[in-house]
Structure formats: structure tokens, C-alpha cells
Amino acid sequence: MKIHLPYAGLLLTLALAPWIIPIIGDPFWLSVLTEIIIWSCFAASINFLFGYVGLLSFGQALFFGFGMYGVGIGISSFQLPFWPAFFLGPFSATVMALITGIFAVRLTWHYFAIITVVFSLIFYFLALTLKSITGGDDGINFSLPDLFNFMGYTVSLTNTTTQYFFTLGVVVLCFWLIKIVMSSPYGRCLIAIRDNDVRASLIGINVYKLRLSAFVIAGFLAGVSGALFALFGRYASASYMFYHVSGEGVVWAIVGGVGTLLGPAIGTGVFILIREVVSSHWQHHALIVGAFAICIVIFAPEGIVGLWKKYSKRGPK
Amino acid sequence: MKPFLRIENLSKSFGGVKAVNNLSLELFPNRINAIIGPNGAGKTTLFNLITGFIKPDSGKIFFDDIELTHLPIHEISLLGIKRTLQIKSVFNSMTVYENLWITLSAHQGNVNPFKEISRYPEIKRRVNEIIEQLGLEHFANIQAGALSYGDVALLEIGMAIITSPKMILFDEPVCGMSPAETEKVVSKITSLAKETHIVIIEHDMDVVFKMADEIVVLAFGSKLASGTPKEIGSNQQVKEVYFGTDEVDA
Numbered sequence: 001m002k003i004h005l006p007y008a009g010l011l012l013t014l015a016l017a018p019w020i021i022p023i024i025g026d027p028f029w030l031s032v033l034t035e036i037i038i039w040s041c042f043a044a045s046i047n048f049l050f051g052y053v054g055l056l057s058f059g060q061a062l063f064f065g066f067g068m069y070g071v072g073i074g075i076s077s078f079q080l081p082f083w084p085a086f087f088l089g090p091f092s093a094t095v096m097a098l099i100t101g102i103f104a105v106r107l108t109w110h111y112f113a114i115i116t117v118v119f120s121l122i123f124y125f126l127a128l129t130l131k132s133i134t135g136g137d138d139g140i141n142f143s144l145p146d147l148f149n150f151m152g153y154t155v156s157l158t159n160t161t162t163q164y165f166f167t168l169g170v171v172v173l174c175f176w177l178i179k180i181v182m183s184s185p186y187g188r189c190l191i192a193i194r195d196n197d198v199r200a201s202l203i204g205i206n207v208y209k210l211r212l213s214a215f216v217i218a219g220f221l222a223g224v225s226g227a228l229f230a231l232f233g234r235y236a237s238a239s240y241m242f243y244h245v246s247g248e249g250v251v252w253a254i255v256g257g258v259g260t261l262l263g264p265a266i267g268t269g270v271f272i273l274i275r276e277v278v279s280s281h282w283q284h285h286a287l288i289v290g291a292f293a294i295c296i297v298i299f300a301p302e303g304i305v306g307l308w309k310k311y312s313k314r315g316p317k
Numbered sequence: 318m319k320p321f322l323r324i325e326n327l328s329k330s331f332g333g334v335k336a337v338n339n340l341s342l343e344l345f346p347n348r349i350n351a352i353i354g355p356n357g358a359g360k361t362t363l364f365n366l367i368t369g370f371i372k373p374d375s376g377k378i379f380f381d382d383i384e385l386t387h388l389p390i391h392e393i394s395l396l397g398i399k400r401t402l403q404i405k406s407v408f409n410s411m412t413v414y415e416n417l418w419i420t421l422s423a424h425q426g427n428v429n430p431f432k433e434i435s436r437y438p439e440i441k442r443r444v445n446e447i448i449e450q451l452g453l454e455h456f457a458n459i460q461a462g463a464l465s466y467g468d469v470a471l472l473e474i475g476m477a478i479i480t481s482p483k484m485i486l487f488d489e490p491v492c493g494m495s496p497a498e499t500e501k502v503v504s505k506i507t508s509l510a511k512e513t514h515i516v517i518i519e520h521d522m523d524v525v526f527k528m529a530d531e532i533v534v535l536a537f538g539s540k541l542a543s544g545t546p547k548e549i550g551s552n553q554q555v556k557e558v559y560f561g562t563d564e565v566d567a
Contacts, residue, residue: 004552023503056526086495096356116324172364176337180327180430181430181431182373183433183434184429184430184432184433184434185419185422185427185428185430185432185434185437186428186429187426187430187434188415188418188419188422189422189423190465191408191410191411191419192408192411192419192423194410195408195409195411196406196407196408196409198402198406199402199406199408200408200423201389201390201391201392201394202368202390202391202399202402203394203399203408203419203420203423203424203476204391204394204395204426205391205423206391207391210428258476
């Protein structure tokens with residue numbers, strides 16, 4: 001296996017972040033970094049569909065929400081221990097992606113985008129109404145079960161550094177999975193469908209089935225990020241199922257660079273940093289975010305990673 | 318001799334227009350079959366029906382006794398029926414090598430999500446063989462979107478033959494090509510006829526009369542005539558409906 005320098009460097013930096021951050025600034029930035037990593041996985045879910053299969057979904061927040069509620073309801077209603085609750089999130093998101101996907105991937109382009117918004121809205125309003133289960137707008141608050149408890153020695157995500165490494169581990173695993181899958185025959189088939197779905201079916205690819213499988217994988221990724229976010233914030237709320245959240249993810253992925261592995265993570269990082277830095281000084285931070293997004297789309301349509309690749313031959317892929 | 322392609326009473330209408338009208342047709346092996354006809358005669362619609370792009374209103378299509386009529390596109394393709402399109406169509410973001418690679422891999426039904434693409438030596442060997450056969454060595458690692466029109470057409474032919482298909486449908490293979498490119502493609506198709514069934518749609522009459530062993534003339538979605546180029550060339554009815562009443566220099 002080849003070791004790619006940019007990947008190794010990035011991983012090392014992230015692994016050392018809990019010790020670097022207190023030296024150069026407020027330890028609060030470790031929480032921001034945790035949040036960036038969680039939302040990177042969400043942007044990766046959008047990129048998996050848009051960048052690799054050519055389906056632009058504005059409904060990934062639905063699966064993010066199912067990931068959140070899987071964990072939230074699992075802990076607060078079913079009193080599940082940590083791991084079963086953590087798996088319940090991505091699991092319910094994946095099942096939901098399969099059910100909605102059966103209908104959604106029959107369509108492409110704007111029709112697909114619209115149906116994903118519609119699904120997202122249906123379940124958003126359902127979650128708002130079913131207050132007894134979801135807590136509606138207020139959401140569900142819960143306290144964290146221990147990660148594990150071995151003969152009196154407990155590890156819990158209440159520790160910020162533990163939380164950081166847990167999140168980092170899970171998300172790195174997801175990105176690694178994406179990388180493996182995209183350099184396989186399956187991944188090539190997805191790219192073929194993105195490029196030219198007519199030709200793809202003419203060479204014998206079952207376009208519908210593969211689009212559906214990609215939709216399910218993307219639902220799983222969004223579910224993982226939702227579950228991580230529920231553990232991070234210790235709550236689950238219907239507001240995260242709104243399509244506004246999906247839209248933000250789409251912008252992060254596009255600005256970072258769709259169709260690239262790290263693009264979504266970079267886009268997410270840049271935008272959350274802008275938000276954190278600017279919002280404490282100026283309440284209209286969304287203005288800067290918007291202007292920045294427009295500039296990227298006009299001047300670097302392939303995103304930040306595309307720009308990087310253009311100016312250095314050996315950028316991250 | 319048994320026909321490899323049998324079409325029975327096939328009909329397809331779009332709105333009020335009968336694109337294919339109660340068409341029955343048998344095509345026989347070991348020869349190049351050409352389908353000609355004036356614009357709107359239903360040639361491309363016929364190809365679309367055979368390859369599953371559209372479903373007929375009535376009628377049946379058999380390939381070697383397998384009924385294709387209600388099969389989806391990819392299943393028809395996996396039976397060994399390949400097609401080139403009138404507007405050349407390949408995977409533009411992929412290199413020539415990758416285009417051929419995915420074509421062969423997909424034909425083998427390979428959707429393994431965990432095995433690295435570099436770990437398929439047999440596919441690699443076959444792809445390189447085809448690249449050499451087509452004389453595309455210099456372009457192997459160039460994105461298909463950056464190729465000249467003629468080379469894209471060659472690549473498309475390569476994608477059709479890499480799977481050793483049973484039948485290839487060529488939809489206007491030399492349309493928009495320079496004389497040199499036409500020459501190259503015609504000789505390639507002619508040599509292919511030894512190993513696989515070939516059906517072509519073509520507008521260029523010189524090419525058709527030079528290549529084809531058997532010609533089917535369509536008009537208004539029905540079969541007007543069929544026979545050798547010589548027979549078609551001297552058929553009075555064909556001359557009138559298809560070529561007009563003037564002299565034909567075929």
C-alpha cells in the first residue's frame with residue numbers, strides 16, 4: 001500500500017491537535033474541530049451522491065436526522081447502552097435511505113433534487129408533529145452512557161479529548177471506506193453512471209440498482225454524522241432535518257471540490273471556521289460565507305481541491 | 318440457415334406517428350446487414366427497440382431464440398448485444414484505457430466494492446490488446462473527452478468489441494468523419510464481420526453499397542425491400558421512394 005504524503009500529514013496533524021490547540025489558542029477550538037470533522041462526514045455523504053454518481057440531493061439532512069434520533073431515542077426511550085445506541089443511528093438512516101431511495105433514484109437531475117427535498121420536508125413536519133416521540137422543536141436531551149466500563153475503569157465522551165478521538169476515528173474510518181470503494185470496480189461503475197448513464201446501461205451496468213446502492217451508502221454516511229452529532233451535542237432535534245441543513249452541506253461539498261475525497265472536508269472546515277471567527281465580531285457572517293461561496297463557484301468551479309490540483313501537480317486526490 | 322435476429326410484427330408509435338409499423342424482419346449470419354431508408358423511416362427507432370431503449374407497442378424481437386422484447390437495456394447488453402450510437406458516446410472523464418476497462422469489467426457483471434481495480438491482470442491484458450488493435454496506444458492515458466471525433470468513434474468500436482459480442486449494431490458509424498477516418502472504420506467493421514453478427518444503419522450510400530452484403534430498405538416504418546446491393550440498386554420501387562425518380566449512381 002502506498003502512503004500518500006498529504007493524507008499522512010493531515011492525519012498526523014489531526015492526531016496531535018488536542019495537544020497543539022491548547023498551546024496556540026483557546027481549548028474551545030478542539031470542540032470546533034470536532035464539529036468540523038462531524039460535518040465533514042455529512043458533506044462526504046452529499047459528495048458521494050453528487051461527486052461520484054451525479055445525483056444532487058437536497059435531502060441528506062433527513063438521514064442526518066434519523067442518525068441523530070436513532071441515538072437520541074435509543075438512549076432516552078429505550079435506555080440502550082452506548083454502542084447499541086450508536087449503531088441504531090446509522091442503521092435507521094440506512095433503512096430510511098433504502099425506502100426513500102427506491103422512489104427517489106428513479107429520477108435524475110432537478111426531479112431527483114426536488115423529490116429529496118420533498119421527502120426531507122415530509123419527515124421534518126412529521127418529526128415536529130410527533131412530539132411524544134421526537135420532542136418536536138425542542139428535541140430530546142439525554143445524558144451520555146459510558147463508552148465502556150471495565151472493572152470500575154470508565155471511559156466516557158464527556159471528556160472533550162476522548163470525544164474528539166472517538167469522532168476522528170469514526171470519520172477517518174468512513175473516509176477510508178469511501179476511498180476503498182471508489183478505487184474498486186463498483187466505484188468505477190458509479191463514475192461511469194455519472195459520466196454517461198446511457199452508455200453505462202449499454203455496457204451492461206444496472207444503473208438503477210447502482211444508483212440505489214449509492215443512495216443507501218450516502219444515507220449511511222449522513223446517518224453516521226448525525227449519530228456523532230447527537231453524541232456531541234447530547235440532544236436530537238427535528239430542526240436538523242430541515243432542508244436548509246442539506247443545502248449547507250451541498251455548499252460545503254461544492255466549495256471544497258465535489259468528486260474528490262477530501263474536498264468536502266476542506267469545504268466544511270473553511271466554512272465552519274469562517275462562521276466561528278466572524279460570528280463573534282459581526283452578526284451578518286452569512287454574508288461573507290455567501291460571497292465566498294459565489295467566488296469559488298465562479299472562479300474555481302472545481303472547488304478548493306481543484307484549485308490546489310491546478311497549482312501543484314501532487315495535491316490530494 | 319437460421320436467422321440470428323428475428324422481428325415479428327413490430328410496431329411503435331410516437332403520438333400519432335407510426336415510427337415502426339408492423340415490421341417483420343429476419344437477418345442472417347455471416348454477412349454485413351445494412352438498414353437504409355430516408356429520414357424518419359424508423360431506422361434508429363428500430364435499434365432503440367432492439368436494445369431496449371424503448372418498448373414496442375406490439376410485436377416481438379428474438380435474438381438467437383431469446384426474446385428481447387421486454388428485457389431492460391443492461392440485460393440485453395449482457396446477452397452480447399452491443400451498440401454504437403449515432404452521436405458518439407463514451408465516458409468523457411475517463412481515459413481511453415479506463416473506458417475499455419470499465420466496459421469489460423461491467424460485462425463480466427463485476428461490481429466488487431472492495432477489490433482494487435489494479436488487481437485484475439486479465440482485464441488489463443485484454444484492454445491493452447484492444448488498444449493495440451485499434452492503434453490507440455498514444456492515447457491510452459488521455460481523457461476520452463479530449464480525443465478527436467474519429468478517435469472517439471474508434472474507442473466506441475473498441476468498447477463494442479472488447480467483450481467479444483455476438484452482435485454489434487452500428488448506428489451511422491462514419492457519420493461526420495473525414496475520408497481517411499471513414500476508410501479506417503469501414504475496414505475495421507468489415508474485418509469484424511468474420512467474428513460477429515453486424516447490423517449497420519448508414520446514410521452514406523457509397524459506404525453502404527461497398528460494405529453491405531445484404532440491405533434492408535425501410536420506408537415509413539415498414540420494410541420496402543431487401544436483397545443484395547445489386548438487387549436494391551436496380552429495384553424500381555426503392556429508386557422511386559428512397560432515391561427519388563432521378564438516376565442513381567450506385
